[in-house]
Ligand SMILES: Nc1ncnc2c1ncn2[C@@H]1O[C@H](COP(=O)(O)OP(=O)(O)OP(=O)(O)O)[C@@H](O)[C@H]1O
């Protein structure tokens with residue numbers, strides 16, 4: 001006699017290693033106050049366009065470092081006043097800043113992770129007042145100084161409908177996608193990126209101000225080149241690892257992608273030692289100063305692009321059909337998630353916004369099956385609940401209407 005496997009496990013089972021048990025939002029976009037409990041590996045949000053499904057995924061994405069899945073400005077997230085007045089919430093909540101918190105399960109342990117944005121009114125010169133925002137992060141009620149520490153407790157990967165056109169939009173979007181892959185594996189990468197932005201901005205400001213101070217500029221160019229080469233090396237190493245992983249783990253359903261970096265500094269690092277490339281970068285910045293004055297941006301790691309080839313057909317991703325591009329994206333996401341399990345020892349939580357768009361039902365089901373094998377929790381959104389009936393035994397379903405989120409059973 002064969003015994004049917006028990007597929008009806010919940011998140012207290014160790015099979016689901018990474019999960020959120022509760023989630024609380026305060027003043028977060030269309031939610032003045034929202035508290036949700038989850039006990040299944042899949043969580044599906046459904047409702048009409050604009051009801052607030054993606055907003056919940058965005059809130060979860062703020063439990064990791066960075067600016068969330070929309071790359072939003074902190075100031076645009078706080079619930080608009082007119083909406084706040086219509087919703088009831090605990091009376092102690094004012095509308096000053098927003099917050100997200102969650103009880104996070106990682107293996108046998110649980111952690112309280114919270115993030116909040118404080119709005120401060122600061123007096124500037126001439127008695128003018130300016131609002132400034134600051135994001136703070138707490139782990140088990142202890143404030144942490146660096147957001148990258150979050151990576152020790154949970155990692156989060158997302159797929160949004162905007163990413164379906166990743167290979168056809170601006171190189172800036174692909175660069176952000178690439179850098180996020182790198183810093184999920186190497187938490188120092190985000191510090192390098194922030195340091196690079198800081199010195200690069202100073203360099204631009206001085207040149208544009210016309211008050212050229214050669215010594216200062218040389219010193220900034222040296223720093224830009226040093227940090228820039230470190231960024232390029234980290235990107236190269238990560239792309240190499242991901243390509244190796246994809247090659248070693250061929251997939252029957254999702255097409256194999258070959259990833260490539262298209263950037264002057266990254267290409268030069270293929271042939272020359274880092275120290276040589278750093279000198280080249282420095283010299284090149286010096287010779288590009290006059291371009292900045294003419295509002296032409298300089299070449300460097302801030303221009304690098306990520307390219308992908310659809311291996312079976314040997315064509316670049318941007319020439320693939322819409323469905324092929326989505327499948328390529330999903331294959332990169334799967335490889336990223338699977339290799340992250342090997343790297344961290346725990347799986348990433350997945351946020352899949354309108355995942356079914358552009359792929360056929362068989363691919364969608366296959367993708368969900370592969371995600372399930374990660375032993376993680378996955379959050380999904382849809383306007384059509386029936387897309388996910390196949391996983392109904394393993395999912396919490398929520399319907400959203402008029403800013404209210406209700407459990408539903410299907
Ligand atoms: N700061 C804010 N305060 C209040 N409401 C906001 C704020 N920012 C965005 N919204 C509202 O959130 C809604 C969009 O939510 P969201 O993108 O989550 O919808 P959705 O359910 O994912 O829709 P779709 O199915 O179209 O993707 C819009 O109606 C917008 O007005």
Ligand SMILES: [Mg+2]
Pocket residue numbers: 053054055353381
């Ligand atoms: Mg949406």
